[in-house]
Amino acid sequence: MSVLDFDYMLGLVPILLSYLPLTLAMAAAGMVLALVLACGLAVIRVLGIPGLNGATLLFISFFRGTPLLVQLFLFYYGLPQVLAFLTQIDGITATIMGLTLHFAAYMAESIRAAIVGVDRSQTEAALSIGMTNGQLMRRIVLPQATRVAVPTLMNYFIDMIKATSLAFTLGVTELMGATQKEAAGSFLYFEAFITVAVIYWGIVELLAWCQRRLEWRLNEAYRR
Amino acid sequence: MIKVANLVKRFGDTTVLDGIDLEIEQGEIIVVIGPSGTGKSTLLRCLNFLERPDAGRLTLGDLDVDVTRATKADILAARRRTAFVFQNYALFANKTALENIAEGLIVVNRWPKAKAHARAREILERIGLADKADAYPASLSGGQQQRVGIGRAMAAQAEVILFDEPTSSLDPEWVEEVLALMKRLAAERQTMLVVTHEMGFARDVADRVVFMEGGRIVEQGPPSQLFNAPRDPRTRDFLRKVLAAQPAVST
Ligand SMILES: Nc1ncnc2c1ncn2[C@@H]1O[C@H](COP(=O)(O)OP(=O)(O)OP(=O)(O)O)[C@@H](O)[C@H]1O
Ligand SMILES: [Mg+2]
Numbered sequence: 001m002s003v004l005d006f007d008y009m010l011g012l013v014p015i016l017l018s019y020l021p022l023t024l025a026m027a028a029a030g031m032v033l034a035l036v037l038a039c040g041l042a043v044i045r046v047l048g049i050p051g052l053n054g055a056t057l058l059f060i061s062f063f064r065g066t067p068l069l070v071q072l073f074l075f076y077y078g079l080p081q082v083l084a085f086l087t088q089i090d091g092i093t094a095t096i097m098g099l100t101l102h103f104a105a106y107m108a109e110s111i112r113a114a115i116v117g118v119d120r121s122q123t124e125a126a127l128s129i130g131m132t133n134g135q136l137m138r139r140i141v142l143p144q145a146t147r148v149a150v151p152t153l154m155n156y157f158i159d160m161i162k163a164t165s166l167a168f169t170l171g172v173t174e175l176m177g178a179t180q181k182e183a184a185g186s187f188l189y190f191e192a193f194i195t196v197a198v199i200y201w202g203i204v205e206l207l208a209w210c211q212r213r214l215e216w217r218l219n220e221a222y223r224r
Numbered sequence: 225m226i227k228v229a230n231l232v233k234r235f236g237d238t239t240v241l242d243g244i245d246l247e248i249e250q251g252e253i254i255v256v257i258g259p260s261g262t263g264k265s266t267l268l269r270c271l272n273f274l275e276r277p278d279a280g281r282l283t284l285g286d287l288d289v290d291v292t293r294a295t296k297a298d299i300l301a302a303r304r305r306t307a308f309v310f311q312n313y314a315l316f317a318n319k320t321a322l323e324n325i326a327e328g329l330i331v332v333n334r335w336p337k338a339k340a341h342a343r344a345r346e347i348l349e350r351i352g353l354a355d356k357a358d359a360y361p362a363s364l365s366g367g368q369q370q371r372v373g374i375g376r377a378m379a380a381q382a383e384v385i386l387f388d389e390p391t392s393s394l395d396p397e398w399v400e401e402v403l404a405l406m407k408r409l410a411a412e413r414q415t416m417l418v419v420t421h422e423m424g425f426a427r428d429v430a431d432r433v434v435f436m437e438g439g440r441i442v443e444q445g446p447p448s449q450l451f452n453a454p455r456d457p458r459t460r461d462f463l464r465k466v467l468a469a470q471p472a473v474s475t
Contacts, residue, residue, distance in 0.1 A: 125314035129328035130303040
């Protein structure tokens with residue numbers, strides 16, 4: 001019975017870490033774009049804009065109702081067949097696109113719930129002193145909705161980092177793709193995948209720690 | 225001067241305000257009493273367009289509008305000339321006591337922050353909460369929160385402060401401090417329109433008491449007349465019931 005090859009694992013760490021920036025960059029780009037899109041969708045839902053509201057519901061339903069992997073294949077392999085200008089779509093772009101749309105669908109609902117959850121009487125108080133709807137949103141509603149939404153949004157970001165590993169199915173050599181290649185060369189599959197698992201785990205734990213710090217700061221106004 | 229003429233408000237098929245006429249002189253303290261569901265809150269809410277009235281004319285100082293034709297600018301103008309104190313305080317949960325009071329000055333009146341904070345500190349001093357400037361609403365007692373709510377209304381320097389049952393959500397131990405603050409404002413001749421079930425306050429502080437029922441003003445007059453010699457049987461009936469529940473003011 002063989003024991004774990006620790007030397008191999010230690011040697012693998014710096015190699016794999018050199019692919020971490022790509023993984024994080026895809027997640028960060030996906031997160032920023034998803035946030036922007038989700039805010040837009042949430043506002044459409046909150047205001048119940050006719051027509052757009054229905055389209056938004058359909059969008060959310062589709063992107064929550066189908067697997068991310070299916071969506072990625074659809075963008076990478078499928079879209080170029082129907083949209084000529086997309087023949088050049090590369091795996092990284094397709095991944096960011098998929099992550100954006102998929103996670104925006106989830107985040108839109110969290111953001112909507114957070115906005116709707118702000119106590120209605122504060123809205124009336126703000127209006128009663130003569131604030132406009134924009135001022136009310138910027139100064140009273142959104143800061144409080146943010147506090148409610150941030151923990152959930154951080155969870156989605158953590159999910160998104162893990163989901164970037166699917167990019168390797170589109171031929172992108174990111175953290176997971178690199179591990180796959182290394183393992184195929186060394187045949188030390190167990191060592192390679194346990195190493196990459198620990199790297200993902202470490203990143204997630206680091207983010208979870210940041211999340212707790214952030215929540216603590218955001219809750220400042222609500223501690224008794 | 226504030227003048228409401230033939231104010232009508234309907235919710236669907238029910239007419240909640242059925243032609244209200246009311247004039248308030250500068251510095252006058254008016255208390256509105258009446259049974260539950262009679263439209264007292266709705267009247268206050270119509271005065272600063274938290275509800276949109278269906279008919280009537282509203283005069284607030286130099287603003288004079290037909291409520292059905294009120295533009296966005298008219299509505300903002302009406303809101304700047306009135307201030308509202310809510311039953312449940314409705315403080316901004318993400319802002320400190322100081323910021324709650326300064327918020328309108330900064331955002332609506334566009335004062336520089338430093339000037340607004342200086343004014344807010346003066347007001348905190350007057351409402352006896354100077355030491356709570358940096359406290360968030362969640363850490364304040366109900367009475368303290370409502371005093372900040374009143375402070376926020378004071379900052380607006382409105383023609384009139386509208387109070388909708390300002391002590392009804394308070395634990396009994398906090399009612400006195402809020403009423404005391406309102407009495408001080410009354411003594412300074414701050415124009416006030418107060419909906420309350422505190423008959424003692426009405427008797428001691430009001431210049432005029434208005435009795436509403438079924439969306440109409442049934443009777444109004446100085447507290448001595450309205451409490452001691454009500455003319456309308458509905459007023460008598462209402463007073464008999466509430467004074468039985470609050471014997472302290474029945475003399
Ligand atoms: N937004 C609304 N939609 C429909 N009906 C409403 C609305 N607001 C108030 N009403 C109804 O209008 C009537 C008057 O309500 P209002 O709150 O003005 O009464 P009130 O005199 O303040 O009563 P209370 O002493 O219980 O506070 C009630 O019958 C109430 O149910
Ligand atoms: Mg009421």
